[in-house]
Amino acid sequence: MSIAELYNIFKEYPLVSTDTRKISQDCLFFALKGENFDANTFAGEAIKQGAAYAVVDCLDLPKNPQFIFVDNVLKTLQDLAHYHRKQLGLPVVGLTGTNGKTTTKELINAVLSQKFKTSATLGNLNNHIGVPLTLLAITPETEVAIVEMGANHQKEIEFLCAIAEPDFGLITNVGKAHLEGFGGFEGVKKGKGELYDFLSKSNETVFVNHDNNYLLEMSNDKVFKEVVYYGTSSLCYVSGELLANDPYLKIAWRQGGHQETVQSQLTGIYNFENILAAIAIGKKLGLTNEEVNKGIEIYQPTNNRSQIIKTAKNTVIGDFYNANPSSMAVAIENIAKLDAGKKILILGDMFELGDESQAEHQTIVKQVGKHSFDEVIFIGKEFSKQQQAPFSFYTDVEVLKKHLENNPIEGALILLKGSRGMKLEQLMEQL
Known part of the structure; x- marks a missing residue:
C-alpha cells in the first residue's frame, strides 16, 4: 500500500x-x-x-x-507523518537543545495558544517515534505546531528535521549531555547544529540567543531567511532583564520600543533565556504584548522540571526529570543565589557521559565546594567515587531513604536533581 x-x-x-x-x-x-x-x-x-x-x-x-x-512499520509511520505534515501546510516551530527543550516548548505553546489553535509535542515524545506521533496528532483545525526534537547522537536531528520540516527553529543551548553518543562536546554542537543546517538549506527563520557564544558561532557561518535574536542586548529583536528570582522569575522585556514586565511561575535563572525565546517567537508570529504576557504568566512547570514543590516539612526544587553536567551546574548556581535560611543539595549521578563521567562528576563536587550550603548529599556510584568531607555520599536511593527516615530534614530549601535513572522521585515521601 x-x-x-x-x-x-x-x-x-x-x-x-x-x-x-x-x-x-x-x-x-x-x-x-x-x-x-x-x-x-x-x-x-x-x-x-x-x-x-x-x-x-x-x-x-x-x-x-x-x-x-x-515493508517496515517504523518507516511507514515516519513517512505517513511527513506526508501529513506536507498536506497540512501550517507553520511548524521546531526546537532542540541540550537543556530546557521541554520547558521552552511548553512556554512557546502557552504563548502562541493565546492567539492560535496550537498543537505541541506531548511530554518529551521527541525521538524518531515521538516526532512522527506528534505530527500525526495535528488536526486540520491546528494553526501552528510546536515540535520538540531530541537526540543522543549525530544525524538524529537531521533525520527529524526531514520529517517535520520546521519553518521556524530554535536551539535552546548546547552543553555536556549524551557525550557518549555524540563523541564529546564538539559532537554535541555538530549534532544540535543540524537544525541550523536544515533551516539554512530550506531558507527558513531561526531564533538565536544572542548571549550564547556557542549558538552565535554555530549560526554565523550560515545564511537564513531571517535571524531573530533575543537576549540582554538592546540590539536584539527582543531584549530582557531579570528583575527578580525569589524564587520565581520576574523579568522586564522590550520589543519595538515598548517595555513590559511579566511575572512567571518558573524558578531558575537558566529559565530567563527560555522565557525570552517564547516572547520572541510570540512577537514574531504577531501576538500582542498582552497575549504574550498572559501566556508567560499562566504557564506552570510540571513533571519535575524546575518545579517548586512545597511539602509538609520543606520546599523542594524538583528538577530531577533528568540531569547532565550543564544543567547540574546552573541548578547549583541558581540555588546558591536564592534567599533561604537553610539550603540543602541532594544530587544524583549523571548518566551517559562515557569516558568523561568521572571527570564531570568530580567537577560538580568541586563546584559545590565553592559554596556554603547547610548540607550536601550525593547519591550514586559515580558520585561515591568522589568522597570527601564534609559532604555525605550514598550509593543508592534506598540507603538514603532509610537515613532520612531516621534523620528527617525540616525547614529547608532543597535542590533535588539527578538523571532520570536515579529515580529520585522516591525520596519525595521523606522530604
Whole structure:
C-alpha cells in the first residue's frame, strides 16, 4: 500500500496508537519492533480491542482484512507523518537543545495558544517515534505546531528535521549531555547544529540567543531567511532583564520600543533565556504584548522540571526529570543565589557521559565546594567515587531513604536533581 493510499485511511481513522495498552476505538495500530518485543504479535489483540486497522510488517501473520502489510512499520509511520505534515501546510516551530527543550516548548505553546489553535509535542515524545506521533496528532483545525526534537547522537536531528520540516527553529543551548553518543562536546554542537543546517538549506527563520557564544558561532557561518535574536542586548529583536528570582522569575522585556514586565511561575535563572525565546517567537508570529504576557504568566512547570514543590516539612526544587553536567551546574548556581535560611543539595549521578563521567562528576563536587550550603548529599556510584568531607555520599536511593527516615530534614530549601535513572522521585515521601 502506498503512503497516499494509507493517508486516505488515516484521514478516516485519524487516531494512531503504538501500544496495545492504549488502544482507542477506531484507531490505527502501528506494530513497531523493539529490542525485546515485536508488536506484530499483538496486532490481532489490537483489532479485538477496537483498532480499525493494524499496520504490520510480518508476512507470517494470518490473513485479516484489517491488517495493512508494509515493508517496515517504523518507516511507514515516519513517512505517513511527513506526508501529513506536507498536506497540512501550517507553520511548524521546531526546537532542540541540550537543556530546557521541554520547558521552552511548553512556554512557546502557552504563548502562541493565546492567539492560535496550537498543537505541541506531548511530554518529551521527541525521538524518531515521538516526532512522527506528534505530527500525526495535528488536526486540520491546528494553526501552528510546536515540535520538540531530541537526540543522543549525530544525524538524529537531521533525520527529524526531514520529517517535520520546521519553518521556524530554535536551539535552546548546547552543553555536556549524551557525550557518549555524540563523541564529546564538539559532537554535541555538530549534532544540535543540524537544525541550523536544515533551516539554512530550506531558507527558513531561526531564533538565536544572542548571549550564547556557542549558538552565535554555530549560526554565523550560515545564511537564513531571517535571524531573530533575543537576549540582554538592546540590539536584539527582543531584549530582557531579570528583575527578580525569589524564587520565581520576574523579568522586564522590550520589543519595538515598548517595555513590559511579566511575572512567571518558573524558578531558575537558566529559565530567563527560555522565557525570552517564547516572547520572541510570540512577537514574531504577531501576538500582542498582552497575549504574550498572559501566556508567560499562566504557564506552570510540571513533571519535575524546575518545579517548586512545597511539602509538609520543606520546599523542594524538583528538577530531577533528568540531569547532565550543564544543567547540574546552573541548578547549583541558581540555588546558591536564592534567599533561604537553610539550603540543602541532594544530587544524583549523571548518566551517559562515557569516558568523561568521572571527570564531570568530580567537577560538580568541586563546584559545590565553592559554596556554603547547610548540607550536601550525593547519591550514586559515580558520585561515591568522589568522597570527601564534609559532604555525605550514598550509593543508592534506598540507603538514603532509610537515613532520612531516621534523620528527617525540616525547614529547608532543597535542590533535588539527578538523571532520570536515579529515580529520585522516591525520596519525595521523606522530604
